[in-house]
Amino acid sequence: MKNYLILAVVAILFASCKQETKPVENVDYAEETLDVTTSVYPENVSKVFNAHGSVEAWNSFKTLEFTMKKPTGDEKTTVDLHNRRSLIETDAFKLGFDGTEAWVMDKGDNKYEGKPEFYYNLMFYFYGMPFVFADNGISYSEVEPLVYNDKEYPGIKISFDAGVGQSSDDEYILFYDADTNKMAWLGYTVTYFSKEKATSFNFVRYADWQMVNGIELPSKLEWYKAEGFTIGEMKNDLLFTDVKLTKTAQEDSFYKKPAVAVE
Template sequence: MKKIGQTLLLAILITGCKNEPKQESTVIDEVKQEQIITSIYPESITKVFNAHGNIEQWNKMNTLSFTMTKPTGKEKTTKDLKTRAELIETPTYTQGFDGETLWINEKDGNAYKGKPQFYKGLMFYFYGMPFVFGDDGISYEETEPLVFEGKTYPGILISYEAGVGESSDDQYKIFYDAETGHMQWLGYTVTFGKAEGSPDFHFIRYNNWQTVNGLLIPKSIDWYNYENNVPTEKRNTVEFTDVVLSEKVLDKAMFSMPEGATVID
C-alpha cells in the first residue's frame, strides 16, 4: 500500500509539472504575438499608438459613434470599424454607406447640397486619430518637426499606396509630444476631385483627449488658420459628445439604404 501511495503521488506531481509549462507558454505566445503586431510599424508611430492605448486595443473595437453639434442641429456618426460602413444622421438628412453603396435620404423636403463622396468617412477619419494610421497601404517617413509657440513637435509623414482610399494622393503629418508620445497636431492636404496632389497643408490641433474603453481619443479638436504650411491662430473648435467605442458588432441592416433614398454614384 505504501508503494502504491508513493507511485500515485509521483504520478500527480508529474501531471502537475506537465500542465504548468502549457500555461506559461500561452502567456509567452500572447506577448510574442503582441510584439509581432506592434513591430510592423516604425518606432515613432508605435510610440504614438502606445501613448493612446496601443493599436492592439483599437483593433479589438468594432463600433464607434460620436455626435457633433452644428448650427443645423446634432449630427451623429456611427461607424463599423471593420467594414467601414457608416451612418450619418442629421435633422435634415441621413447619409449612409453599407460598404458598397453610398446613399442620401433627405427629410421633410430639405434638399441636400453637400458633397456626399467627399464627406463620407471624413469626420470619422479626423476623429479616429491616431489609430486610422494603422490601416493597410500606408507608408511612414520622418518629416521636419513643427515648432509652435516655442515648442518643437517631432513629425511623421503619412502617405498612401496608389488606389488606397478615396484620395490616395492625400498626405498627412502627425506631430506629437516628444516626452508623452501624445498626438498634438495633424497636417493634411486635400486632393479630392483634383488631378494631382496639393502642396498646401491644413492644420488641426489635438490637445483635448478623453479615455474611452482603454483608448485615448479626442474630446474636441481645433482647426487652425495656416500660412506657409504652418498653423497660425485658432479658427474654430469641434466638440464630440455621446462617444461610444465598443467591441459590440452592429447589425449590418442599420447601414442599408431605406426606401426613397437616393444612390450617390
C-alpha cells in the first residue's frame, strides 16, 4: 500500500519481510531496486494472488483507471499504483491526493459534503483487491470459513501494524473459493470516524471478475446485510467499466492540487 490507506475500509497483514535483498556485501540498497515476490507471503495468500495474475505482474503496472457506474453519474478514478496518488472525476466534483494532501474541487453549484482524506482511495482499496493486501505493514492469520448458500469459503484475516495508514485498527477478512483460489468475499470494519475498534464486520461479495492485461480485477461488487457472519439480503451493488492497467505513470501535474481546490 505505500501506507496511504484510507478506507475505513481496509487493513493488512503478517508477512514479515516483503522484500528480497541480494546476498552481497557492501551493497548500497539506496541504489537498489528490490523485488517483491509471492514467496514471502503465507501459502494461502500467495495462492489467491496467483489466481488473480500474481503480485509480480501487478507490480509491473504503474497506473490503474476504472469507472464506477453510480445513480448520480459515472465516477472515474485514476491511481498511481506505486505511490497511491489519485484523482477522482465526476460531473459534480474532482477529488484527489497529490502525495501529501487530499483535496476537492466542486463544479458549478455543487458542494462535496464528504471528507476528501477518507474518500480519495476508498474505492481503489475495494477495487484493488486482492493485491492491496500485498502492501507492507500487514499481518495475516487464518479464521473460520464463511458459509454462504451451503458453501464454505476459507478466510484470511488481515490487520495493520500500529501506525499504518489513517485507520490501523481496521480489520479485513478475505474469503476465497477453495476450488479456484479466487477472492469471493470481503469482510471489513471501519474505524475512521469512531476511532474505536469495531465489533462487527461489513460484507462485500466479489460477484464477477474481468481480465485486464493478465490481471483479474472486479467487474461487480455486491454489499450485503449481515448478522455476525450470517449473510442476509443484498443491499446494493456497483459495476466497474473502462478498466485500464498501464505501465506508464501520469505526470506529477495530473494529481496536483488545483489552486481553487480546498483541503
